[in-house]
Amino acid sequence: MAEFPLVLQQFKALFKKNFLLSWRNYRATCLRIFSAFFLLFFIFCIDKVVNPFLASSTIFKKVLDPKPLDFTWIPPCEENFFMKVPCFDFAWSGNGSARVQAIVNGIMTNNPDRPIPSNKVKSFSISDEVDAWLYSNPMRCPGVLHFVETNATITIFGLQTNYTPVFRRGKYEDPILKFQIPHQIAIERETTRFRIGDPNFNWEVKFKEFAHPAVKEVSTVGEVGPTFFFAIGMLGFVFQMNSSMMSEKELKLRQAMIMMGLYDSAYWLSWLTWEGIMALVSSLSIILFGMMFQFDFFLNNSFLVVFLLFFLFQLNMVGFAFMLSSFMSKSSSSTTASFSIFLLGILTQTVMIFKFPYSDNFATSYRIILSLFSPSLLAEALIILADATSTPQYPGISWSRRAECAPNHSDSVITIVC
Numbered sequence: 001m002a003e004f005p006l007v008l009q010q011f012k013a014l015f016k017k018n019f020l021l022s023w024r025n026y027r028a029t030c031l032r033i034f035s036a037f038f039l040l041f042f043i044f045c046i047d048k049v050v051n052p053f054l055a056s057s058t059i060f061k062k063v064l065d066p067k068p069l070d071f072t073w074i075p076p077c078e079e080n081f082f083m084k085v086p087c088f089d090f091a092w093s094g095n096g097s098a099r100v101q102a103i104v105n106g107i108m109t110n111n112p113d114r115p116i117p118s119n120k121v122k123s124f125s126i127s128d129e130v131d132a133w134l135y136s137n138p139m140r141c142p143g144v145l146h147f148v149e150t151n152a153t154i155t156i157f158g159l160q161t162n163y164t165p166v167f168r169r170g171k172y173e174d175p176i177l178k179f180q181i182p183h184q185i186a187i188e189r190e191t192t193r194f195r196i197g198d199p200n201f202n203w204e205v206k207f208k209e210f211a212h213p214a215v216k217e218v219s220t221v222g223e224v225g226p227t228f229f230f231a232i233g234m235l236g237f238v239f240q241m242n243s244s245m246m247s248e249k250e251l252k253l254r255q256a257m258i259m260m261g262l263y264d265s266a267y268w269l270s271w272l273t274w275e276g277i278m279a280l281v282s283s284l285s286i287i288l289f290g291m292m293f294q295f296d297f298f299l300n301n302s303f304l305v306v307f308l309l310f311f312l313f314q315l316n317m318v319g320f321a322f323m324l325s326s327f328m329s330k331s332s333s334s335t336t337a338s339f340s341i342f343l344l345g346i347l348t349q350t351v352m353i354f355k356f357p358y359s360d361n362f363a364t365s366y367r368i369i370l371s372l373f374s375p376s377l378l379a380e381a382l383i384i385l386a387d388a389t390s391t392p393q394y395p396g397i398s399w400s401r402r403a404e405c406a407p408n409h410s411d412s413v414i415t416i417v418c
Helices: 004-024 026-055 098-109 127-136 175-196 220-241 244-250 253-259 264-292 303-325 331-352 364-371 374-387
Strands: 090-093 121-124 143-149 155-161 166-168 171-173
Touching: 004 026, 004 264, 026 220, 026 264, 090 127, 098 121, 098 143, 098 155, 098 175, 121 127, 127 143, 143 175, 155 175, 220 264, 220 303, 220 331, 220 374, 244 253, 244 303, 244 331, 253 264, 264 303, 303 331, 303 374, 331 374, 364 374
Parallel strands: 090 121, 090 143
Antiparallel strands: 143 155, 166 171
16 A cells, blocks of 8 residues: 555556647547537438438328328329330230220220320230330330230229339339329229219229338438447547557657556556546537437437446447557557457448347357457447337337337347346
8 A cells, every 4th residue: 555645646647648648639539529429410411311201101100090092093104203205104905805995995084184195005915015015115104904804794904013112302102002003993993984884983982001100210320320329439449549558658658657667557547547538528429419419319218328338338448459559569550450340340230230149040159259349249239229219119228128128129139238
């Protein structure tokens, strides 16, 4: 205990030295603290660009009381996204039957608000001819009607459309609602009128989609957030590996201080305290900036859970940086090592998308080995927290439920605390 006053004195001097070095190199210090703001702002901008693409579809929304939808007319083919012109409103097969021809004429003539001209419709004899034409003329027709007449009183029909939803300029196009259902209603209407012999028979049909929760909430934070959060958390490690500590070792300054009576405990404690404070400030800035941008990841998950996740990870990486620095003698080597570990962490983020190894499909030994690498645990924790707030039905992870699986991770083999 006799050496304690001297250790404390050395600690204060070294801590002041670290503070002054950071103050003089204020650009790097500010970058470390405010990097969270710029990266989160980038996510915020991506979110604002992506959201309009999803606003026109109910797939990503909770629908409790669907409204009746009117499908009154077959739209012109030019309204189909990415359609090439000249195009056809529809094509049909079965033109060898006069009765089928009459039904098709009724579809064209009685299309509400917009009779379809004959040059916007293409006919074929059999379906094989249609397939050959579609293959040779892609994006020229949004849908095909196939008719097969079994006898004088029975006509079978089928619809052939592209089922791939597409986005363009903030609008979502559902081919089923926009093309398939209007064609189906038109066929049923004109077939019924033809069979009963009443061309003015009233035919009014409305559809309602099933009530449903958000099938999948496409969250920008959930999709790209974990990678950005990992980058923010690793920034302290990269700075530490390229900090003055390595310069002191390379220039023999630390060796000179030891020869003059410096205690190793005072030296390492001063760096640990300073880096711990920087990790604390960095973790708080991540959460506060995330709340400022109104991300559900930060608003709905427990503040303490998210804070401890970032703070303990950064503190862990500080110790890892101290260990690696003991094996290096040059700053250039530490730079290479730090960025190599950073890239390895990014690779870990990619692997975690496929639930490797934190799933029952993989052996426990893989989980144990990969868990020794801190970024892999951070990646899994970020995925759990992001998924826990991916839809309005998921309330996030509270402090009291930190040891429980998230609602949509009931089969998970790991929780936030273990």
